[in-house]
Amino acid sequence: MATIQDVARAAGVGVGTVSRVLNGSPLVSDTTRARVQGVIDELGYRPSSLARALSLGRSATVAVIVPHFTRPSAVERLRGLADVIKESDYDLVLFDVETSDQREQRFSMAAQADRAAGLVIVSLSADPDEVGRLAGASVPAVFLDRHVEGLPDVHIDDHAGGRMAAEHLLGLGHRRVAFVGDDDEAGFGFTSSDDRLAGYREALEAAGAPLDPTLVRTGPPSREAAHRLTADLLDRPEPPTAVFAVSDLQAFGVIEAARERGLDVPGDLSVMGFDDIDVSAYLGLTTVRQPLYHSGRLAAEMLLHLLDDAGAEVEGVALPVELVVRKTTGPPR
Amino acid sequence: MATIQDVARAAGVGVGTVSRVLNGSPLVSDTTRARVQGVIDELGYRPSSLARALSLGRSATVAVIVPHFTRPSAVERLRGLADVIKESDYDLVLFDVETSDQREQRFSMAAQADRAAGLVIVSLSADPDEVGRLAGASVPAVFLDRHVEGLPDVHIDDHAGGRMAAEHLLGLGHRRVAFVGDDDEAGFGFTSSDDRLAGYREALEAAGAPLDPTLVRTGPPSREAAHRLTADLLDRPEPPTAVFAVSDLQAFGVIEAARERGLDVPGDLSVMGFDDIDVSAYLGLTTVRQPLYHSGRLAAEMLLHLLDDAGAEVEGVALPVELVVRKTTGPPR
DNA sequence: GTACCGGCTGGAACCAGTTCCAGCCTGGGT
DNA sequence: ACCCAGGCTGGAACTGGTTCCAGCCGGTAC
Structure with missing residues (x-):
């Protein structure tokens, strides 16, 4: 790799002048600029962004x-x-x-x-x-x-999003609903899931249909994990009639688990997600959209x-x- | 931000010694190492990865x-x-x-x-x-x-992948098939799409059902673009009975366009993709899987x-x- | 007592840029 | 003819690290 020194030497100028050409300083005569630029092109010189960053801070x-x-x-x-x-x-x-x-x-x-x-x-x-x-x-x-x-x-407003989900399910007549969310095992400080859960829980309580703690499950934010958590929920003696998943991705895991058990969605189980990702419209998923x-x-x-x-x-x-x-x-x- | 100079000064040693401590060199006595490490911790010093990269090359x-x-x-x-x-x-x-x-x-x-x-x-x-x-x-x-x-x-082997797609569709009895692929407008040198098309075309020719050039469409690699291209294909006087899209994403665009026209997939139109992305299994898309x-x-x-x-x-x-x-x-x- | 050896250390040189400062040259004014 | 201003230029100093080289100091061998 050519350096600014090489260019300066080849052009018969000082490094300062080359630097000035590189940075479009007006303090260079047109003839010098042209000569330096010629050498730069000829050598295929590329300034090191690293050295530049170090020097400029x-x-x-x-x-x-x-x-x-x-x-x-x-x-x-x-x-x-x-x-x-x-x-x-x-x-x-x-x-x-x-x-x-x-x-x-x-x-x-x-x-x-x-x-x-x-x-x-x-x-x-x-x-x-x-x-x-x-x-x-x-x-x-x-x-x-x-x-x-x-x-x-x-x-x-994650809290409001959770409330919306609850109100939608309540409006349809659901009283026994579940929640599939994220745990924060890695300690990243994820709070969206908890905030949505809080909104969800409050709206349910306000409607006199408090959330059964055994119907709240959390795990990693993947389809597979949601699938497993849901399988567990559906095996309970009194399974939920609806599930709110904290993301669309997880909602798909929920639907998969339901289908695996031969349940019809939404006939036997209503499922909704959060996000409204690309494929959700395509798949007809009910969700809370965030931009x-x-x-x-x-x-x-x-x-x-x-x-x-x-x-x-x-x-x-x-x-x-x-x-x-x-x-x-x-x-x- | 503290620098290695600051650390050296505070510890009463030279910069070389600090550098040696940082890099775990054995050429430092235990007492010096401990003192330098103490200063590093105290000052919260973090070496600049930039300067390091510049120096090391x-x-x-x-x-x-x-x-x-x-x-x-x-x-x-x-x-x-x-x-x-x-x-x-x-x-x-x-x-x-x-x-x-x-x-x-x-x-x-x-x-x-x-x-x-x-x-x-x-x-x-x-x-x-x-x-x-x-x-x-x-x-x-x-x-x-x-x-x-x-x-x-x-x-x-993109060529083989294209051939597989053609053979599958031929095996089902299709004779009038289309192709929805990528153009390389930006000049990136994308060739997968062309290679798959070549394999597809060859297998069709070998089976005596050569590809109609008017049924080959290319565009950007997005669902929306594939949707548009397909709409155009379906508007033709003799529409295809099957479409091979160069990616699953594009295949979903094809399916959307078909549904928009009230066509049943696969009843009225067979659609297959390429890649086998995450959602494809979920959506039941026929495809050529690549790992x-x-x-x-x-x-x-x-x-x-x-x-x-x-x-x-x-x-x-x-x-x-x-x-x-x-x-x-x-x-x- | 001196020569030597080896462990440890300090500091200069270097990486590839930017910028500041001093100095050159030229042109215009007196 | 001389002075000065101002445009342009070269190069040193600096950014924050690494590394090499020289030197110090202690201990051991003779």
Whole structure:
């Protein structure tokens, strides 16, 4: 690889001049600029972004920290983020988080301005200590899918979403309903599932049909796990007539388990999810829609705004959720 | 942020000694090591991975270059890559490619050892010139979902996959079949679609039912695009009795378009896809399965092997494809 | 008592950029 | 003819690490 030194030598100029040409400084004469540019093209010289970042103390990348980035909902958010960031001068780099260790590591990396110019943290919460560090860091951060006091975020009202689900099922006449959600084994600080459960539970209680604690199951956020949890629920002496799953992905696991037992959906069991991912419309899943793609775009726009204007004050945004009734819920037998 | 200088000063040692402590060199006495470590902990010092990479001339990241990374098949491959890489000492960073410009930029970046220690290039081809540069670069590269002469790769036999699809449809009695595939507008060098088409066409010709050129449609690799292309196909005076889509995602677009016209699948139209993504089993889609997740794992393992042992010779791997017959194909009316 | 050896240490040089400062040269004003 | 301003340029210093080289110090051998 050619370096800026090589270019300077070959062009018979100083490194400063080459740097000025690279960065479009006006303090270079047209003839010198042309000569240097010629040498750059000839040598196929590419400046090292690494050395540049070290020297400048900032890089041209936006880091996205996201747990389980292959979940459909995460992918959809990433699509929104990527669509906005690709229009900017920044590169997007994705940091996957699968373990609690990695979470710590990502967060500590976060404050290093030279690794990333800005940060989008997806689905992870931060404790007050971490919030303080992030707020004090020179790298702006935006939280996505999580409300954080004191830092910009894009989130939804999970509590209201859970309530909507309960009200829909109650409206159809269900009284014995279940919940399939996430546990937070890895300690990521996921709270969406719990918040939705709280809203769900409250609405049920308010309607005089309190949630049976034995009908609340949690596990990893995968179809397979939801399948297993549901199989267990359906084996109980008094099985539920409806299940609210905390994501569409999990709802599909629930439906699978029901079909495996020869149950008709929604005849024998109503099932609803959360998110409204791509395939849900296709499959006729009743769900609570949250604007996944849009939330990604919005978070990216907020971050770019912060990067553009370091002093900018950016407000957190709460996006609406919406009940989408399709074919997997109906009145109980 | 504290630097290694700050640590050296605070501990009353030289920077060399701090560096040795950081890297576990045996050339440090236990007492000095303890004192330096104490200062490191006290100051909360974190070495700059950037400076480290610049100094060493190599970084601890694996770069994955992938176009349209939110496609289900790309996501599934990424899952395999991520699962392997997270077990190693390397970080995975994802470089999205959406435009031809970005493709160039990613490739030129590729050769810079200081940005990434190794490279996985997904679904993109390289011309001989690029192959030469990559082969000569100090950064090992593995191609995934593309066979490249002279560099390690993980690929499938797309031609055979296309043939399988044709043979399945012919076996059911179809004679007038269509193809919905990808164009390569962005100039990424996608060839899977064309290779599958070639295999499909050959098998049809061999059976005496040559492919009608007006029944071959290509567009972007999205459900929506496939939907539109199919609508057009079905509007023709002599519509096909079966459609082979080049991906499952596109097959769903085909099915949507058929349903929109009140056609029964597979009664009025047989539809098959390619990939066997997660939801395909669920939806009963007939398809040609390729091992997406496994291919990601394999590519990552090959790359880690190359990183471990610079001299290692790694052979390209061809993975098998397999016909999976489900409910969206049947005999024509 | 001196030479030597080896463990440990400090610091300079280096990686590839950016930026600041000093200095050159030229042109215009007096 | 001389001075000065201002455009352009070269190069040193700096970013935060690693590594090599020289040197210090203690102990052992002769």
